[in-house]
Structures are given as C-alpha cells and as structure tokens.
Amino acid sequence: MDKIKAFKYHLALSICVISFVSALIVFFWFPFPFLLLDGTWLPLSLVAVIDLILGPFLTLVLINEQKSLREVCFDFCVIFIIQLSALGYGLSQIHGQKIIALVHLDGVFHLVTNEDLKGQKLHSNLGVVTLSKIPLVRIDESPELMSVSSLDTKLMFNTTRYLPVEIQKIKPFFPYSRLPQELKAQIAETKKLKILVGKKRTSVLIFSDSGLVEGIELFPRNYNGLK
Template structure:
C-alpha cells in the first residue's frame, strides 16, 4: 500500500517532469532562433555556436527541474508554493536569457573576403568604437544571419601598415569596418585568387570522394568550380565558388591553406 512518503515523492517527480517538459519546449524554440537565424549551417560548426548553445541549454533545462524537485511540496500553503515556483521560473528564465545573450553577442555577422581568403567575423570581434567607420549601406551587426562582404584595397602604404599593425595586435583585417565594402565589389579579385577544384583534389587525394560528395550537392559541374580557404573561430574550412559570379555554393571542413 502506497505510503504518504511515496505520494510525497510522486508529486515532486511529477512536478519536476512537467517542468522538464516545459523547459525542453522552450529550449527547442530557442534552438530554432539560434540555428535558424544566428548560426545557420555551417556557422554553427565554424563559430562554435552549437557547443555554446548546448552548454547553456543543458544547464538550464536540468537546473530548473532539479530545483522544482527540491522545493515542490503540496503541504505548503498555496501562496508559498506559488511563490517558490515563480522564483524558480524567474531564475531559470534569467539564466536562459543570459545564455542566449552570450550566444547572440558571439554570433557570426559577416563572412569577409580578406584579399586571398575568407574570414568569419563575429559581433564580439568588431570594436564598438569603430562602428562610426562602417560604410553606408552595410549593417555592422545583422540580426538575420551572416552577410557576405569583402575588403577594399588599401588607399596607401600608411593605411596598409596601420591595418597590419592592428591585425598583429589581435584586430583582424576583416574586423576593421573602415575596410569593408560590398562583396560584389571584389568579384574580380576573388576569382583571381580562387583556385581550381582539381588542384584541391590533387592535394587531398585521400579525401577526393568527400570533396566530390560536397561538390555534387551544388548541382554544378564539379570540374568547373573553384575554391578558397576560410578562417573560422576554431578551425579552417574550404569555400567552393562559382567560377564566373563568385557565388558561394558550398562549404567543407577542410584546411586548404
């Protein structure tokens, strides 16, 4: 025959389970926001968004139900129980909000052609004091996912030296807004620097089948495509391009430098 202690724990486990289910639904909605807008493929891997989000959400959806398991008790007056549950919800939502803000400010905002390569620029990479130098028509921190940009030619040797020194101190060329320009403005330079896919398959013969699989996903003739290396937050990737328009067609986690 069930004891009062059994009912006591059954109530707590049920409340905790309901809380876990609600937390999971909220986490799934947050995932749609993060991976649908801020970290679309391949940036969720290139920029570490997946790992960062999973850490934040895993802590949040486990912590809240555990606290509910600890505080839920039907023997409490309803006003006191309601206060406890509201406090748990506020703590959990505050933690989730802070976590999402951390993911948001670390999000990728641009993929920039940096003279002979692509580089992913994140919101935290761009100093706020340089925002006044963002060219007209360029959104420094787009909300709907990363955009394509390129770097304009240096105006003179002094500007090149200043920009290079800043890069050596940790501010990459691609994170310097005064050098930004529309992606289309650099198409001739992009195509001049791009290399034929056949050369990539020769260099990485042991990965030729994987390269072919990625190229097949573009729906284009593989032998006609070109590529450039890309620098991410934690790794190097390869970007495949149309040989005429420089349109970005596919990505591959391959260090092609």
Template sequence: MLKSWSYCYETFTSNPHHKSMSAMTLSMPRPFRSSRLLAAGTHLMISLAVAAAAAWLVFGMWYPYPYREISGGRELFFIVIAVDVVLGPLLTLTVFNRSKPVRELRRDLSIIGLLQLAALAYGLWTVSVARPVHLVFEMDRFRVVHAIEVPDAELDQAPPELRHLPWTGPTLLSMRAFRNDKEKVDMTLVALGGTPLGARPGLWQGYEKARIQVTAATKPLANLKTRFPAQAGLIDAALKSAPGADRPEAALGYLPIAGRDKYWTALLDLNTTEVIAFVPIDSF
C-alpha cells in the same frame, strides 16, 4: 495523509542520516513522491519546449550551417541549455511540497521560473554577442567575422547599409584595397594586435566589388582534391547538395575560411565567384 507526510518530514529533519534528497524521497509515501516527480517532470517538459524554441532562434537565425560548426555556436548553446534545462526541474523536485500553503508554493515556483528565465536570457545574450555577422573576403581567404570582434566605435565608418550588424546569419562582404601605405601599415599592426582586418568596418565593401580579386585568389578544385585525396568523397558530397550541382569541376574553385578557432574551405563557382558549398577541410 497529511499526518504521514508531516511525520516523514519530522523524521528527515531530526535524523542526520537522512539529510540527502534521495533519502528524503524514499521515506515519503508514494503519492507524495509521485506528485513531486510529476511537478518536476512537467517542469522538464516546459523547459525542453523553451529550449527547442531557443534552438530554432540560434541555429535557424544566428548560426545557420556551417557557422554552427565553424564558430562553435553548437557547443556554446548546448552548454547554456544543458545547465538551464537541468537546473529548473531539479529545483522544482527539491522544493515542491503539497503540504506547503498554496501561496508559499507559488512563490517558490515563481522564483525558480524567474531564475531559470534569467539564466536562459543571459546565456542567449552570450551566444548572440558571439554570433557570426559577416563572411568577408580578405585578400586571399574568407574570414568569419563575429559581432564581438567588430569595434562598435568604428561602425559609423562602414558604408551606410552595413552599419547595423545582421541578426539573420552572416552576409557576404569583401575588404577594400588599402588607400595608401600608411593605412596598410596601421591596419596590419592592429590585426597583429588581435583585431582581424575583416572585422574593421572601415574596410568593408560589397562582395561584388572584389570579384576580380576573388577570381585571382581562387584555386582550382582539382588542387584541393590532390592535396586531400582522402576527402574527395566529402567534397563531392558537398557539391551534390549545392545549388546547380551539374557544374563541371573545371568551373569550380576553393578558398580557405578562417573561423574563430577552426578552419574550413569554401567552394566557389569560378564564373560567378558565388560561394556554393562548404567543407570541413583546413586548406591553408
């Protein structure tokens, strides 16, 4: 059997018409092809298990609903995972050869595993720095603030309890009022330059401190249905799945949400200003 594998290998390396992987695989005896496919399949199963664990981390902790939609976490994660899951098994399919010395085969597979882990670690790091950390009430809207948008040098300007960015999903905050006209002008100019007001740690405060402003800015839910009659069913479905679904419609309101490149709408209880549901409607 080893002689036949050696013959196939010599035939492959000496014949320019058999340089492709598919041709090499077809020229090999069935037991050899089976062992190679088995190794690649096993590697694929392991990769999928690791991907499932990574998905729990990303979607269960960093990008809970609806932020996987608003912040684009799902697309970014699947790009990373698709490359990683495909890369490892394909490399194993390419290099696996039982005729190699055991030490050499272990070395090759170890290198593939390390490359795959490095790619996964880099991909998860990229997803983590883009994760949403706060949902901030910003004068007349909510803004999803992402870790990468927050200036690290300004974190010590935030209230002590907000100086560490969360890893378990966004927290609900509000933006305090400007202290004077100069601060208002300075902050507005910075916002025009690309850093949203809601991403400035020095402006953060607890959400409960802005309940009066939130109530004043919130619009009646009936207005949203009037503006988007085709989405009334979507709005009702979101409210049915929300806690306390028996609230009367007159006690509900909405505010727009600005994401990274998407716009959604938050549904609120007018009595408590609690955010109770989200709908994929651009209500700006």
C-alpha cells in the same frame, strides 16, 4: 502539490522552451554550417543542459506538498527568475558570437561576429554577395592603405574599411587540385573557390563566374592539404 508531477510538468515545459530556442539559433542565428565553423554548438549545448537540469531540479528541491498555495507560487516565481536569468545570460553570450559578415583579408575569408564589431553597423550597400543572408565583404588592401595599416584584428573589424566583394578583387582562388577527394566529387572543377576560416573548422566557398556564392562545403577535420 505533488513534487513528482510538478517535476514532470516543469521538465516538459523546459524541453519545449529549449527546443524553440535551439531552432531559433540553428535556423536563424547560425544556419548550417556556421554552428560547426564557429564552435558555438558547445555553449548552445551547455545552455540546453543547464536549463533542462536547473529548473526541474529546483522544483524537486523546493516544492513540498505541505506548503500552502501561496508558498508554492512564491517558489515557482523564484525558480522562474533563476531559470530565466540563466537562459538569458546564455543566449546573450551566444548572440555575441552571431556571424555578422564574412570578411576577405589576406587571401581568405574570416568569420566576423557581433562581439568583434562591438556595435558597429554594416552599410546597406555591402549585401551584394551573401551566404545565408550574411554579407561577404573585402578589406581594401591597396598599397596606400597597407602602408599605414597592418594586417591585424583592428583592420578586419573596422567596418569603415569594408567594400562589397567583387570576384576580380579576391584573387587568387584556391586550387581545385588541393581539394580532398570527397569534395572533388561534389564540386565542379570549373568553380572558383575561396577558403573560409572558422574558429573550429575550415570550409571552402564555391563561387559562380558572376561572383555569387553557390554553396559551402566543410573540409574534413583531419585534412592537411591547407598547410
């Protein structure tokens, strides 16, 4: 088999696979803007680059016109196993960062991932308020609870403490006056606003008077009005 032709076919197949996987991640696992908020675009890029390079490169190295059909089939099986293993490992790491809930604690919302919850399940009654099908929940911050629990990661990641979001229970709201001008042009002054803190970016959640999420906007990277 001609190795250049095999390389081209393998590269085309790898591009198709990566395109499908990227679409799955961008549109279903991390709908906009969660890929930017969480910073998962970096491992996604690495998975894409490694998978695109690894398979076709191994094809160039292993495939030889002098080999028999049996040897060529064996080489392709080895390449397939290596490439599939690399892709599977990368996807498992990305899936661990999939956003499961937006948790309100200490005045702002936080991203909570698969990895954070370590297999815990969310109660079905928590999906009253959602954003891109991701439930918004709050932690019971009553004085009785806070007297025995500090505001630490264990509290935020304990699903037994989760309650449905109620608009009256997540006050105070973020002042409209502190928004940058570019966001003021997109958000009505009458809207109720809450901060959503991501690992890489920060955004503002826009609530209606009834308590439903109407939208989300990213803060500029260099904005200092949150401090």
